[in-house]
Amino acid sequence: MAAGEWPAGFKGAGMKFIIAIIKPFKLDEVREALGALGVAGMTVTEVKGFGRQKGQTEIYRGAEYTTNMLPKVKIEIAASDDLAPRVVETIQQTASTEAIGDGKIFVIDLASAVRIRTGESGDTAL
């Protein structure tokens, strides 16, 4: 196979990659709702960051620290174009507490996906 060439039958496009940053305690609820929607898998990472939500003050033996970085959970999901809008909507609705600090959802076009075990590619690999 020449450099820059994909194998025969390789499928791409038609998918979205969804990255959601949510409050950690909402994770189980979101996972359940997405499971009901037919989302077959996701990757979850504990992250820290800041947005419009103010930090917290911690005091250790009188020494005060303001922590700007708050703990959040990052969810990454690959979904077909058909499913993606409902995934985004579901995350938005389940993760919301209607307070600042609820997080954000980012959606980007996904070029392809490959299932390592079988070599299937495209949305059949999801």
Next chain:
Amino acid sequence: MIRKMMCGLGALGASMMAATSAFADATPALIKSPTAAQAATMVNKGDTTWMLVSTVLVLMMSIPALALFYGGLVRTKNMLSVLMQVFMIISIGTLVWIFWGYSEAFSTNSNATLAPFVGGLSKAFLHGVDSTTVAATFSNNVYIPEYAYVVFQMTFAIITPALIVGSLADRVKFWPLMLFVVLWMTIVYFPIAHMVWYWAGPDYYFTTASTNAPDGGYLFNKGALDFAGGTVVHINAGIAGMVGCLFLGKRVGYGKEPMPPHSLTMTMIGASLLWVGWFGFNAGSNLEANGGAALAFINTFVATAAAAVSWALCDQFVHGKPSMLGAASGAVAGLVAVTPASGYAGPIGSIVLGLAVSPICFFFVGVVKSKFNYDDALDVFGVHCIGGIVGALATGILDNPALGGPGFVDYSKFPAGVGAYDMVAQLKVQLTAISVTLVWSGGVSAVLYFAIDKIFGLRPSEEAEREGLDITEHGERAYNY
């Protein structure tokens, strides 16, 4: 507290005979100045057991308790360095104790001028100590095996330098620190222990010296009361830590970058194990398993509880929330304060002491430290030195029988008996002991830090400090996941 050894030669055979005759007489009369052979028969299995158990408890205070208490308070990148420093201080300190420490602290010095201040080398490498020799307790004609005394006191000698590392945490090189510890034990700890704790024991205190002067350390002879180490351990280590943190300077980023404890879970486990181990420290210091040990035990228990409560209340009033670190710090402050008082106070007096010590330490770690802008990283000065001073002074007050204390025991009589208690005089003596410890430990520590820094360098480079001592000093991380 302590000691006079007896030569054990031939003691075994003679002791068996003496034991036989003791059985014949239901209440044997006390023997003034017993011979080595007689003293060897005055050992009780219960006391021996208690001393060995106490020794293990005090070892647990160093590892893992103190290591975890301190380790939890540093940042992740320095966790392993604290664990390693404590672990090696107790290992190296053990060897130093056996080689010359025990002799320096608890033997008689043949030089009469030096005798009140430091022991001699007659017991270096435990020369003349074997399983038949004995050490005195606080009761006439009651002895414990000398080996039990050697190991029990050893655990005190090794935890004291380990306390110092809390002031130097995050910014000290490993081997120079170990060198400091060996020299500090030799020049500071052993002489102070000798001055405060060495004596010939109740059967010999006034009878062995040809001059008819009492045979004891300088501060012991003055009547200083330090049941388990307020001066010898806590003030001693606390001031050495303070001098060290001033000498090293502040940690890189101190006051600008957040330096929160990396695991208060570890700190809580450490503080709790300290509390448990401290029963060996304080009740073990009674040297006998009797009512005096039980008194020290209950005092240790209740003063600690009271101090944890009062620190939590300070946190609530000043910062609006009770913090776990505050409760753990309060418990340690209470343990420190009750250490010198544990055998010389009543339980209610100990509770008052516990309630009082936390607000004082709270003020030092929260207000004084930031006001004077020194980086005593883990508050060794604010908790151990200040708590030790509070405890040492309170001992002079609480020992008063009018306040529920056991009063003054007059060892110039035989048998020893309770004498008249003069609280003002006792407080003056306590102040003397505190001052001697502060000056000697503080002064010698300053010289040692200076000399070691000039020769080997005490502080790692700024890059090494930023990277963390775990990697730069030890080539490992505390956590790999």
